[in-house]
Amino acid sequence: MDLFKKYPVSISNTLSGKKEKFEPLNPPFVGMYSCGPTVYSEVHLGNLRTFTAFDVVFRYLTHIGYKVRYVRNITDAGHLTNDAGEGVDRIEERARLEQLEPMEIVQKYTIGFHEVCRIFNILPPTIEPTATGHIVEQIEMVKKIIENGYAYEVNGSVYFDVNKFSEKHKYGELSGRNIEELMDGSRALNRQDEKRNPIDFAIWKGVPPNHIQRWPSPWGEGIPGWHLECSAMGTKYLGKQFDIHGGGMDLKFPHHECEIAQSVGAYGIAPVRYWMHSNMLTVNGEKMSKSKGNSFLPHELFTGSHPLLTKAYAPMAVRFFMLQSHYSSTLDFSNDALNAAEKGYRKLMNALDALKELNHPKTTAINESLKNDLDRLVDECYLSMSDDFNTAKTLAVLFEMSARINDFKSGNQDLGAIDSNTFTHFKNTYINFIQEVLGLREDNAQDEQLLNGLIQMLIDIRKKARTDKNFALSDEIRDDLKAMGVQLKDGKDGTIDYEIE
RNA sequence: GGUCUCGUGGCCGAGUGGCUAGGCAGAGCUCUGCAAAAGCUCCUACAGCGGUUCGAAUCCGCUCGAGACCUCCA
Numbered sequence A: 001m002d003l004f005k006k007y008p009v010s011i012s013n014t015l016s017g018k019k020e021k022f023e024p025l026n027p028p029f030v031g032m033y034s035c036g037p038t039v040y041s042e043v044h045l046g047n048l049r050t051f052t053a054f055d056v057v058f059r060y061l062t063h064i065g066y067k068v069r070y071v072r073n074i075t076d077a078g079h080l081t082n083d084a085g086e087g088v089d090r091i092e093e094r095a096r097l098e099q100l101e102p103m104e105i106v107q108k109y110t111i112g113f114h115e116v117c118r119i120f121n122i123l124p125p126t127i128e129p130t131a132t133g134h135i136v137e138q139i140e141m142v143k144k145i146i147e148n149g150y151a152y153e154v155n156g157s158v159y160f161d162v163n164k165f166s167e168k169h170k171y172g173e174l175s176g177r178n179i180e181e182l183m184d185g186s187r188a189l190n191r192q193d194e195k196r197n198p199i200d201f202a203i204w205k206g207v208p209p210n211h212i213q214r215w216p217s218p219w220g221e222g223i224p225g226w227h228l229e230c231s232a233m234g235t236k237y238l239g240k241q242f243d244i245h246g247g248g249m250d251l252k253f254p255h256h257e258c259e260i261a262q263s264v265g266a267y268g269i270a271p272v273r274y275w276m277h278s279n280m281l282t283v284n285g286e287k288m289s290k291s292k293g294n295s296f297l298p299h300e301l302f303t304g305s306h307p308l309l310t311k312a313y314a315p316m317a318v319r320f321f322m323l324q325s326h327y328s329s330t331l332d333f334s335n336d337a338l339n340a341a342e343k344g345y346r347k348l349m350n351a352l353d354a355l356k357e358l359n360h361p362k363t364t365a366i367n368e369s370l371k372n373d374l375d376r377l378v379d380e381c382y383l384s385m386s387d388d389f390n391t392a393k394t395l396a397v398l399f400e401m402s403a404r405i406n407d408f409k410s411g412n413q414d415l416g417a418i419d420s421n422t423f424t425h426f427k428n429t430y431i432n433f434i435q436e437v438l439g440l441r442e443d444n445a446q447d448e449q450l451l452n453g454l455i456q457m458l459i460d461i462r463k464k465a466r467t468d469k470n471f472a473l474s475d476e477i478r479d480d481l482k483a484m485g486v487q488l489k490d491g492k493d494g495t496i497d498y499e500i501e
Numbered sequence B: 001g002g003u004c005u006c007g008u009g010g011c012c013g014a015g016u017g018g019c020u021a022g023g024c025a026g027a028g029c030u031c032u033g034c035a036a037a038a039g040c041u042c043c044u045a046c047a048g049c050g051g052u053u054c055g056a057a058u059c060c061g062c063u064c065g066a067g068a069c070c071u072c073c074a
Helices: A045-063 A090-098 A102-119 A132-147 A162-168 A179-185 A228-238 A249-267 A298-303 A315-323 A335-357 A368-386 A391-410 A420-437 A448-467 A471-483
Strands: A010-013 A018-021 A029-034 A067-072 A151-154 A157-160 A201-206 A222-224 A242-248 A272-278 A281-283 A331-333 A486-490 A496-500
Touching: A010 A272, A029 A045, A029 A228, A045 A067, A045 A242, A045 A272, A045 A281, A045 A298, A045 A315, A045 A420, A067 A228, A090 A102, A132 A151, A132 A157, A132 A201, A132 A222, A132 A228, A132 A249, A157 A249, A162 A179, A162 A249, A201 A249, A222 A228, A228 A242, A228 A249, A242 A249, A249 A272, A298 A315, A315 A335, A315 A391, A331 A335, A335 A391, A335 A420, A368 A391, A368 A420, A391 A420, A448 A471, A448 A486, A448 A496, A471 A486
Parallel strands: A029 A067, A029 A242, A242 A272, A281 A331
Antiparallel strands: A010 A018, A151 A157, A157 A201, A201 A222, A486 A496
């Protein structure tokens, strides 16, 4: 039986505001889209939280047997910072600043983004389309919206007519807004404004002659509107209606709201069945963002070079830190929290190493209650993840499992007291959840071999010293290693393990 | 100003009507040549006030506090 049938997934659908049973349109296939980065500068940790959240969704759905097509875009076409045609195009701005062609900027930061994803063990999506690679699709979509009467052209730009749209459809359903309030909230149009209504938004924007990024269109040279790419590419690769659309909370309005309007305006059907929004990473209670100047860059984390950090943190400790909270809650970023996460992460990984070394011996007398306990833990891993991808709850279960693992390792508990099927199931679940579902892995894998050899050598010397009762020497070796951050651990049976701090 | 969210033990964070979250820190015990690790035990909270209920951290109301969106942002 497929795991997704045994452990049905529920998702907090931000469209309905309720937790709903997840039923894909065409099981076992799942279509999932999440908004990727605009590649005009380095991604920061806040961005990474969202990518990590949907990485785990992708991983888990895949793990339980769904065939997931996961589309995450790269926004490499510049967009004006507001729809009135004022403001700046960030990619264009950056290009002028660095004296580069916009596509050089885009290339540079796309590569940087991929590098960071690799470091944080964020899997590549199954399709990673770019906005500039889908100008044709976007133009076609604009045409359809015009044909359907929901957009109008002014001076080479095309605007979505929100008022017209709302005569037949709902606008603001996702973000819980109504048009009247939005009108009140927006400033009045000035004389130069091309829009009929302040809440209309550009789906194609004509650009002045000095603008570098530009594409020909039926309305003249210009750039696509900034909400349009997701609609066009989502439709192209996932269909007019697909299962899951994710993104950060701050994209809910206007970005996702506009996506819905465009898709309905073009195809007459709601594009997404389950909307998921991940919450913000905060610093001292405030949203981490570039504009607030409180963002952390990945390399500042690895090197500990940020003024608010007391030390460097490994990427996997940070990933673990993010998984310790639910994606829909805000998560506060601090040294103390990171320190705690680092230790918790190590504990989990130590148990993982121990478990990999464990093999089931001959079964002796079966301990029923132990067997039931292990089966329950396996079950709870799945139930927790199926409950709206509750990674925090899942980690709590994994910690319980690690205690059982350490019992087996130390001999506190006899492995023979359970049958080998139970053990294999337990073992596979622990390994799979940590590595595949949560995407946690050992850091520093490259240097490990060399280091392992060196330390092993010292361990052998120390073993001899202890056999000779030369404790002065054995302690010296242990203490000197400790000073360098290598902690030796003497086992009951004379084996010596170590841990790098 | 409008809309909305949140306020959990020393810290971080799950939990949305009754049953122990978990991690980190702290205390103790076991194991151990010592140390570390590990296991076990303890520290048992839900912003304040009122209400609903047999029973509320969980539902309702008010108060206080924090934050988000309404402009680009994951």
